[in-house]
Amino acid sequence: DLVSVAAKGEAVVSGEAHADNVAPSLLGGFTVVTDDGVARLDAAVPVVACLPEISVSTRDARGVVPESATMDEVVTTVGNAATLTVGMTRDDPELVGRGMNDDIVTPERTKLITGYEAVREAALEAGATGVTVSGAGPGILAVCHRGDRRAIASAMVDAFDAAGVESRAYQTAISEGATLYRDDS
Template sequence: MNEIKIFCPATIANLNCGFDVLGLCLEGIGDEMVIRQTTEKGIRITKITGADLPLETAKNVAGVAALALVNTINPDCGFEIEIHKKIKAGSGIGSSSASAAGAVFGINELLGRPFTKPQLVDFAMKGEALASGCEHADNVAPCVLGGFTLVRGYNPLDVIKIQSPSELFAVVLHPQIELKTSDSRAVLPSAVPLKDAITQWGNLGGFIAGLYTSDYSLISRSLRDVVIEPHRHKLIPGFENVKNAALDAGALGSGISGAGPSIFALCKGQDKAEKVAYAMSSSFLDTGIAFDFHISKVNDEGVKTI
């Protein structure tokens, strides 16, 4: 096999209580990539559709992630990468992560899987650093592994995959505006009050416990953010109204997806998810900004060959 076509799913990161450590993988929303093995060593990005992104390897998240992998193993070959973007850059649902994760997954498959999936997360993080200014795995981990993921630690990287409760659905409302991850990080404080940290730790622990026990009430009580959202929500037009509309319609919780501007809600059951999506959409109409929305179960597989 010297060519592979892959699907790289979108993701939701942070999930209110888990900044930089929590994420989930979505179904049906994602990029496609084609990767070819070549006799000429190195990484070349030959084609990008759906977005105006650099073809230069060192300036593209997929190229940087791919280089991190091949420089480690130094194979006697090279790779060409085509990227077909379906996730808009700056959307808050893991556009850069999909590219980085897809590149390392595809190359690993063509090389006969010399690296495990958790090792691929480490390589993909190098690409994420180009987009956001720091290495973080809250998007690339669920994209590679599927399901929910918890990053227990970064040094060394320690990622735990958690299967989703069977009735859990995600709704994502994506405003058609771009919000760069680096800009969203710039508004965050350098220190957190101890009382807020304690609240956030409790919510994170409760959320994880709720996932393991399929306790939807506990999941709902834990979907609170007292650390990040108070600083970032002002960057997203209509955020408070959309969040309140989601909660009033019966969502378990709602918040900023990743760095924004997308807004997510978690719901129990597809019927409830559809009602929540309608309420969120109706509320956002007042902004006059174009948007789309997605309803998805949690994708347990992650990036895959198609």
């Protein structure tokens, strides 16, 4: 299928053929990638994506992932992932925000993003229900209620500016994925 082909292309760029980045881009919605396939569900949770003008390679971001974690960290992370999934099925920004917390990978990846903590705090103060690194970074994703997107976007850009980093913020929602257009003429 197209996801596995795209994952092979990702391997050229990042060194590993993971579908975790390409599946949501192609399929849209909320996707969960497992060894035996991709599960997708429609979701309409409002988000703000803030993209700083810094470079973090997927290879570097994967390189900081710890090789081990404590049982408590794993239990907490699995619980958060379940909360995130339930929140997505209900289009509930509060549950999604609670489920976005990760004590294993994200703390290491945030060290690669200048100003991350200030941007995270600014987004939460402006009304975000959850904030995390988007994929391998450097983008930062904030989940929120629809009416809070503008204030959150502004707060995130301002916080990056204060850290000396240019950025752009996009007010959006989880998309429908790629669309194939074909010219039959």
